Amino acid sequence: MENPKYELIIEAQDMVGQLYGLLGTATATILIDDKNDHSPEFTKKEFQATVEEGAVGVIVNLTVEDKDDPTTGAWRAAYTIINGNPGQSFEIHTNPQNNEGMLSVVKPLDYEISAFHTLLIKVENEDPLVPDVTYGPSSTATVHITVLDVNEGPVFYPDPMMVTRQENISVGSVLLTVNATDPDSLQHQTIRYSVYKDPAGWLNINPINGTVDTTAVLDRESPFVHNSVYTALFLAIDSGDPPATGTGTLLITLEDVNDNAPFIYPTAAEVCDDAKNLSVVILGASDKDLHPNTDPFKFEIYKQAVPDKVWKVSKINNTHALVSLLQNLNKANYQLPIMVTDSGKPPMTNVTDLRVQVCSCKNSKVDCNAAGALHFSLTSVLLISLFSLVSESKLELAPILSLNAVRM
Incomplete structure (x- = not known):
């Protein structure tokens, strides 16, 4: 869109305008530059958004109106979150095509910590307003965000789990009892354990209480042992619908025993x-x-x-x-x-x-x-x-x- 313009024809005549005087004309073109004399205003006072816990990305587009020239900084919007974002979980950017504010989750939200968030958003122009125009109440809006609960996998603590044992301990020896907790604390789910990766087939885990014991003699000289450390993986599966799974790593450091003749x-x-x-x-x-x-x-x-x-x-x-x-x-x-x-x-x-x-x-x-x-x-x-x-x-x-x- 071109700036509006006016064309004026200016006439000049000598002899004080007498009929027998000489006459001359000229054309004057006047271009009108837009000034930021209209503040942007949200199309509504409140916006709603939903997001699954653990997800990131754009969750809502905020719309505004501005009567200034769309090709100028007097029209282009700049959004700011002025309240409700202490953990810096949200960011907002301007869509250059339509001037909308794209509100995004940049740090995954946790339903168990907070299921609702309320943000106060302010919109301004890139160019400053003219002196007699100010940003009014319509230049701020509230966004209500609802976090949807998602069944999360259990988490092992600590991870990795580490134990040290002699390589020739007897079959059936208890190595440790693993511990996994379910982040979905409001759902009261149960957890069952299983072996995920046990390359040498040495281990067994109680599916109910997580006790790990040996099913064979541990051998430090086994090809499955690297730098005297044997690595196994376990699963913790909750009772959600659908169930979710967490993985834990067990590192067994095997102490050498004189069990090989030269x-x-x-x-x-x-x-x-x-x-x-x-x-x-x-x-x-x-x-x-x-x-x-x-x-x-x-x-x-x-x-x-x-x-x-x-x-x-x-x-x-x-x-x-x-x-x-x-x-x-x-x-x-x-x-x-x-x-x-x-x-x-x-x-x-x-x-x-x-x-x-x-x-x-x-x-x-x-x-x-x-x-x-x-x-x-x-x-x-x-x-x-x-x-x-x-x-x-x-x-x-x-x-x-x-x-x-x-x-x-």
Whole structure:
């Protein structure tokens, strides 16, 4: 809409307007600028709105009238909530297309805290009013908001729930009793519990009182346990129509128990029947448990199975030992039972057969890859002994490595 305008034709005549005087005309165009001389007024004094608890978004559009030019700031409305919004749960913005006030919920409302809200809204223009015009009672309106009750899911407290237990507790042990409350306090609903996610199938929950107990032996070394923590999820379901569900997380920290025997590696070795160096192989040991239930490991020959004095096991460090011969053996395959024991209380022991193949290496003809195996064993002995020495004496590593490299 264009601003209204007036066109005037102005005539000028000389000779004081005598008939024989000369005449001239000109056109004057006058544009009328709109001033904010009309205050905006609500179309009604009260507005009604309803909203479900927990919902957000626009709940009502407030309408106003303004007689000023719609293309100017004298017409455009600016809304303000002046009362009833202490928690800043509501906001109002102007729709630029029709000048309506869009009242929105920006923080979910709780029916159990307050089922009704009353807001006092003021509307003004972007441009100031002219001095002789003021905002009157029609520039304010009241909005009555009714909050509708919605069945909310029960809430676990605390969440997550955390307990610490030894990994080998007996089946049927009670871990805890979960606690979930229903936010719908005015509905007096009952709650039932169930297992939602129990990856290893270790747990059971009483559907009435929420007591959680074990249905299997808890194992810290299980693939379902991460960083010694087992995670399970439970549901709390209320009796609403329809029922609502809440989810709670249980974190079980499993303390390590010495329930895994150590094992050795490798379990096979080769050596020449006429070897000058009688070293056979370096054995390492590992354990699935945690300290102090792992190393230092103790390596021994299982004497009951090997009564003769042919083999020797020497400690290198806390996790490795050297198997060597006390004399050359004839070409054959031998089974050497190695017993390894961890440092747990009580300790656990494992006996594993080390398969040793004694090969004929005469005349540079080797009928098994004994030379390679022996070279690896000798190099490994030197390196592991070296690192053990550095670890115990805190010597500088570079000079020692250089020295041994020259000797080798």
